Amino acid sequence: MKKDGISTMKVLHLNAGNDTGGGMTHILDLLENSDPTVFTLGIFEPGPIYQKALERGIRVKLFATKKRYDLSVIQRLKKYIEAEQMTMIHTHGARANLYGYLLKKTYRECKWVTTLHSNPYDDFLNRGLKGKAFTKLHLWLLKHPDYYFAISNRSKELLLSNGVDGSKVKTIFNGIDFNRQMQSCTLERKGLGLEANDFVIAMVARLTPVKGHRIALEAISRVMAKAPQVKLLLIGDGFLEQELKAFVNNKGLAKQIKFLGYRQDIDALLQISDLHLLSSLSENFPIVLLEAARAKKPVISTDVGGVCELIPSKDYGWLVPVKDVDALALAIEEAINAHYVGSLKKIGENLYKHASRWFSVEHFRENVMDAYKNWT
Structure with a gap:
């Protein structure tokens, strides 16, 4: 200034x-x-x-x-x-x-x-x-x-x-600063217990009710039968941690969900992921989605706050209604299919171009x- x-x-x-x-x-x-x-x-x-x-x-x-x-x-x-x-x-x-x-x-x-x-x-x-x-x-x-x-x-x-x-x-x-260079990624998937062919979803959000983690976990539970290779990284801490871990165990999702706690290497975690997910019940304009855009990672987000300005169509990612497990599971399945036919990367690039121009x-x-x- x-x-x-x-x-x-x-x-x-x-x-x-x-x-x-x-x-x-x-x-x-x-x-x-x-x-x-x-x-x-x-x-x-x-x-x-x-x-x-x-x-x-x-x-x-x-x-x-x-x-x-x-x-x-x-x-x-x-x-x-x-x-x-x-x-x-x-x-x-x-x-x-x-x-x-x-x-x-x-x-x-x-x-x-x-x-x-x-x-x-x-x-x-x-x-x-x-x-x-x-x-x-x-x-x-x-x-x-x-x-x-x-x-x-x-x-x-x-x-x-x-x-x-x-x-x-x-x-x-x-x-955010789209001119800032992404940090060199020294993180490897195997260090987090992930396989090379896993479809990895990152979710950067405090473990609090407004972030809608249960909706995300329910969606992963439904997707798991069709895509057992899906993995969700929960990045953040909060007072719901023990409750969510119990929920994961009861759902039989222990192999799909990884609680990483508070991390400062968000760039690296985004780089080893295929997709970013936000299942919030309410937001204004989540900066974490702009960080995903800077990493050229496509996103799935609930239609909250100003996210519709960032994701105006499916060319840039997926918008789903709040608390709609079915819609979220379907979006994850579509993203997985896009990944395996080779079109998911293009969606991430579209998001980067749009976000870096307007945000x-x-x-x-x-x-x-x-x-x-x-x-x-």
């Missing part, structure tokens, strides 16, 4: 700091190469995003908290905003939105912007009464920012249905900066 035209702007981005998924990538890609006199990333936990921000040369400030919702941090944030003369607070996530609301009550002249990274109705899915209470609170908080970034048209529609003025919402699609990190940053300028 350049400082030209924004000399009076100073933006403090706020995030919990414990995200390891698309939200983290979105923030880091946005702020990489940004002017440190203009943009600062403030986080509340010294998790992965903190280290990666330092590695990328992003100006980052740790506002350490003692618990998840530690309101004592507000005074430290206020002092920092005053000392740095911040003109805009840009929040990412439910916790940051709570702090953004409390800060806005004091600094009314300081614009408050938020990015809706996920469906707020699903952020606390399967968390009982506490989850329902947090959901209700977050939906209320989302009525109060000055401006909003929605990373899909469906995300914008969700904000409008929650009573947000559409003139305050800017739709931007995620983007680059350059377009993404430019759209955000244009919005900042209009809002100051």
